[in-house]
Amino acid sequence: MNAVATVTFLLATVWTSIPAAAQTGAEIYQQRCAACHEEGSDRIPPRAALEEMPSARILRALNAGIMMAVALTMDPEDRVAVSSYLGTSDPVAGPSAQAFCADRTVTLPATPQASWVGWSPTRDGSRFQPADQADLSVDQVRRLTLKWAFGFEGDSSAFAPPTVVDGQMFVGSAGGVVHAMRADSGCLQWTFQADGPVRSSIVVVPAGQQHALLFGDMTGRFYAVTAETGVLRWSVQVDAHDSTRLTAGPLAHDGIVYVPVSSWEETRAADLDYPCCTFRGSVVALRISDGEQLWQTWMTDAPQARGRNARGTMRHGPSGVGVWSTPTLDEARNLLYIGTGDNYTEPATDTSDAVIALDRTTGRIVWSRQLTENDIYNGSCATNPEGCGPDFDFGQAPILSRAPDGRELLLIGQKSGIVWALDPTKEGEVVWETRVGVGGINGGVQWGMATEGQRVFATVSDVGRSRNTDPGDPRRVVLDPNVGGGLTALRIADGGREWYFPAAHCAAGRPLGCSPSQPGAVTTIPGVVFTTSVDGYLRAHSTTDGTLLWSFDTMRDFETVNGVAAHGGSIDGPGAVVVGGMVFISSGYLRNGGVTGNVLLAFSAE
Ligand code: HEC
Structure with a gap:
């Protein structure tokens, strides 16, 4: 529909x-x-x-x-x-004729030359784009200029990362529209309307004579759409719970797609009339050919009634342990690695705030390494903090990496502000841990780090909040323009800090909601690390010493190729996508008090 x-x-x-x-x-x-x-x-x-x-x-x-x-x-x-x-009964206007390519044919090569597909271009979760795929030297990064801007009509957030295969792009949107477009010009080929917002990264796989796009939406529905035509092949509701959100992008391998499942039920508990909580995180495996479910592995046992809250509403548990990020593939061991979120209610489980290895064939939990115990948090904690928290979810999966001496390591950053290295040969035993931020409910390392094999790059949110002194704005509390952020490079070998680049405070005159915090995922290519910030900047740093090579302020109005009025705002969630000599970023993030925006930007070197 x-x-x-x-x-x-x-x-x-x-x-x-x-x-x-x-x-x-x-x-x-x-x-x-x-x-x-x-x-x-x-x-x-x-x-x-x-x-x-x-x-x-x-x-x-x-x-x-x-x-x-x-x-x-x-x-x-x-x-x-x-x-x-x-409102009126008028229909919503779709894209104008001007937005479409003259030639709307979508062709995908059998062997792509340069692609970024899904959350990370390599399925080890490293967010490292090799030189031949990035096709962008350090010198060219210094000369990046805006090539085109595309506006998402009627949206106030732009939080979906594009997937690009040899110049063919697919990207979701807050309005639930998935777009097929040309990466070089931003013209449209087709659009597909999903039920809910699509912020997940999109995966492309061969399907018969054509290709299938695989992605989830924020209502819990997962889709397979023909890449060449935008026609739905199948869709399934992967979890019946009405708070389900498919925030994370899927991972596809060998005819199977793995879908991480999370929810916003934690927030609903602020209302004491809400019977908190019955959602439990899971990973679902679907057959790509027809959407048939092969397995679903729950992160907790089924919740049971656990007595009444202060208002007499029944409470349930265990619950929570959402999976917010794309699993990492360990092909040699036939495993998937995930990072998990907190419990919403009692009893606490040993699967929350953990790194978990799942058997790829059966979904069985092979091992689980909990890094913060007893983390029960929900929306009622704001008014009644007793027994709550610390809310140290993992918003990312571990990167499967190799130290320079050949040892394999799982690298993961946590909302606690700690970066961990775990040993995949010893059920995730801790090899080293290094603090890179203060940590907190919206603090620490959130959406993802990146590594080029020597260093791991982590930015932190560590957002601050302060009282709103603007009488014209209805919000009582706004993001502190002087608190948060910071980029750290750690040596993979021992977790030692190699360099640190502090975040700049928001300049006077920036809109309310500007913050130096850097929750967005990091991206790296040879010689360059790309970071994003709630202050609206996309920045490129040298991997060797953190020197700022280039930056671009997205927090402004843009003239767009599709004729939609657009502006950029805070950047949060997915980071930069670098492929085929171009850099892509979406800007605008309404959640968590950030600055709204509805723009997708494309850069290339002059
Ligand atoms: C806490 C204050 C607040 C409440 C409550 C609120 N709104 Fe809003 N609304 C706003 C603000 C502020 C904006 C403009 C945001 C912006 O442009 O950045 C807005 C924008 C909108 C827009 C977008 C208008 C446009 O130009 O696109 C719609 C539609 C809307 N509100 C509908 C509603 C409806 C329906 C409700 C009740 C269910 C509601 N709002 C409740 C503050 C509120």
């Missing part, structure tokens, strides 16, 4: 089952929206502006756009009711 069809279907359901939907919509608007949208602040679109928008667009803002955080605790039916109450 495309977006308009989904909306029409949902509207029809609401109208037939709840005849007083308009009334309900008005009530919901009063309860959930009026306080802000009738406040008279020039930063908030007034009610009149919402009334000029198509309902489908408002619904998109609630489900996948700018109002996602507001709508987090709203039922799907209530979102539909308030959207149809407020």
Whole structure:
């Protein structure tokens, strides 16, 4: 179903089952929206502006756009009711004719010359792009200039990394639109509408005479779409829990795709009427040819009722242990390595905040190495911190690397601010550990590190928050413009610090939500390490001493090749993608108090 069809279907359901939907919509608007949208602040679109928008667009803002955080605790039916109450019945405009390539043929070579497919171009998770694939020298990095900008219509975040095969690009979006486009010009070939936001990296595999794109969305649905045409082959809901999110990109190997499963249920526990928590993380293996499930390995036992909370709502556990990142493949041992998140409720399990090795064929847990014990955290901890935390998830899988002396190592960074090296031959025994940041709930090393085989590069979030002194902005707390960030290079051999590059504070006049924090994933090519920041900058450093080689400020308006008004904002989540002499970055991150944006940028050397 495309977006308009989904909306029409949902509207029809609401109208037939709840005849007083308009009334309900008005009530919901009063309860959930009026306080802000009738406040008279020039930063908030007034009610009149919402009334000029198509309902489908408002619904998109609630489900996948700018109002996602507001709508987090709203039922799907209530979102539909308030959207149809407020908006018009006009359809949402798709891409304009100007956005499309003159020739819309998508061809993928049998043996690609230069590609970046999925979360890391190599399936060891290193985010290292070798010289022949990167096709970009240190000198050329110094001369990178913007080649084109593409705007995601109606979106307020741009958090999906592109996948590129010999100049053919595929990229998801916060609006749930997957785009096939040319990497050299940014023109469109086709679009595919998923149910929810697509922030996962996309994998491309041969499928018969054609190719299949494999990716998940933020509602728990996983898709196989024909790369050449954009036509759906199959889709499956990998987990029935209504908080499921497929944040991580999949890993495909030998006809099987491995899908990590996470959720936002942890946040819902802020509402004491919510029966927290019943989600449990897992990895699901699907047959690529037809989507048939081969195995699903849960990270905890099934939750049971565990007594009532202060408001008398039943609590459940064990729960949590979401898997937020793409698994790393160890082909020689037939294993997948994952990093896991915290428990949401008691009892604590020994699988949370752990590195876990799964048998690729059966999904069996071969070994598990817990690095923080007893980490139970959920949304109610903000008001009642007793027995909570420290919320030290792994937002990344370990990199399977080799020390210069030939020893294999698993390298992983944690929200605690610690980088770990584990021994894959000894069930993950700790070889060394080095602190690179302060750590915290939104601190430490988050989305991923990178290594070129000598050093491992880690940036930290370590975000700060301060009281908002801007009377025109409804937020009480905003990101501190002077706290967070930092890039460290550690020697793989012993974890010793080789160099450190501190983050720059946000300059005066930057928008609220600017922060020097650097939660985004790091990328490396020979001689260069690319970092991103919530301050909107993409930066390139020398791998040998951290010297800044080049930087680009994405926090501004852009003229786009598809004619959509676009601006950049905070960069968080995926890092830079470097392939075939070009560098790609998406900019704009509404979550965690960052600056919104809806742009995908492409750079090449003059
Ligand atoms: C806490 C304050 C707040 C609440 C509550 C709130 N909004 Fe908003 N809304 C905003 C702000 C601020 C913006 C503009 C954000 C921006 O442009 O960066 C906005 C933007 C929007 C937009 C996008 C308008 C555009 O120009 O694209 C829509 C649609 C919207 N809100 C709908 C709603 C609905 C429906 C509700 C109730 C369910 C709601 N909002 C509740 C503050 C709020």
